[in-house]
Amino acid sequence: MNVEGLAAGLRAATPTALLPLVVGLRTRLDWRRPAVREDARAQMRFLLEHTRPDADLDAVARAYVRYQARRGELRWHPELLTSLRVEGIEHLLGARERGRGVVLNFVHHGYYDGAFPSIARLGGRAHMVVHPYMLEPDAPLWLQQHLRVGTAHGGTAVSTAIGTDGLSDLLRRGEIVAIASDVPGRTLLRFAGREVRGSFGAARLATDTGAAVVVMSSEEDADGPVIRLHEPLDPADADSPQDLLQRMLTIHESVILRWPEATDLPLSRWGTLDGRVDGETVARA
Numbered sequence: 001m002n003v004e005g006l007a008a009g010l011r012a013a014t015p016t017a018l019l020p021l022v023v024g025l026r027t028r029l030d031w032r033r034p035a036v037r038e039d040a041r042a043q044m045r046f047l048l049e050h051t052r053p054d055a056d057l058d059a060v061a062r063a064y065v066r067y068q069a070r071r072g073e074l075r076w077h078p079e080l081l082t083s084l085r086v087e088g089i090e091h092l093l094g095a096r097e098r099g100r101g102v103v104l105n106f107v108h109h110g111y112y113d114g115a116f117p118s119i120a121r122l123g124g125r126a127h128m129v130v131h132p133y134m135l136e137p138d139a140p141l142w143l144q145q146h147l148r149v150g151t152a153h154g155g156t157a158v159s160t161a162i163g164t165d166g167l168s169d170l171l172r173r174g175e176i177v178a179i180a181s182d183v184p185g186r187t188l189l190r191f192a193g194r195e196v197r198g199s200f201g202a203a204r205l206a207t208d209t210g211a212a213v214v215v216m217s218s219e220e221d222a223d224g225p226v227i228r229l230h231e232p233l234d235p236a237d238a239d240s241p242q243d244l245l246q247r248m249l250t251i252h253e254s255v256i257l258r259w260p261e262a263t264d265l266p267l268s269r270w271g272t273l274d275g276r277v278d279g280e281t282v283a284r285a
Helices: 002-014 017-029 033-048 057-074 089-096 112-120 141-149 160-172 199-207 241-258
Strands: 086-087 102-106 127-130 156-159 176-180 183-193 194-198 212-221 224-229
Touching: 002 141, 017 033, 017 057, 033 057, 033 194, 033 241, 057 102, 057 183, 086 112, 089 102, 089 176, 089 212, 102 112, 102 156, 112 141, 112 212, 112 224, 127 160, 156 160, 183 199, 199 212, 199 241, 212 241
Parallel strands: 086 224, 102 176, 102 212, 127 156, 127 176
Antiparallel strands: 183 194, 212 224
């Protein structure tokens, strides 16, 4: 067994009662690394610089490092992720009953990885659209585990390689297709108080097929983690696919700004106006 496999086995074998201690230790060790501290500050500054300028950046950055450590451990304990509380399942199932398919729109925030199996066990099985690399047999073990969690309870992963036609076919068959919007693209958008370039693939697919859009968000409240499925957006009510996407992002933005540290690598998710990714990140499995 190689080092990666050994580390994965140890993480999976860690008793759940010890996870808070492990996360705390990882946070303290990571925070001591100057590159990690600077990266965390940059990640949170991107979200808060124009929206919450009075925020304690160091405190939020440390919370971000802690959440990244927590995310890295939780994926090896799927029993803690695959049966989360879901609010608004009636919005998703009701939209699907219209027979035109549903675009389940999400961003990489909070418990998004556990959201799909939690929704699937309630009858909302989705096809998650992923980069082809994630489906390769030699993908990193942590990424393979990430997919196993996301497809538990009957969900599936589909490659972006099937293209617009393949995704449109799924929607026209009445399926639920989960598509992230926080990926670099060419569409000019407002997000976190700044202009960015993002992908409007989800909005374009919904517009072209007539599929409803259900925005999925993730939060924590007094009762713990909760996945929220918002009321469906009808693409016919939007002036354009870009207008529809902006409405989707407005919902996401309000959730993210309430809980910014739970955003996964925001600098790698959005493009700058010159078309480049807005910064570099320190990858952490």
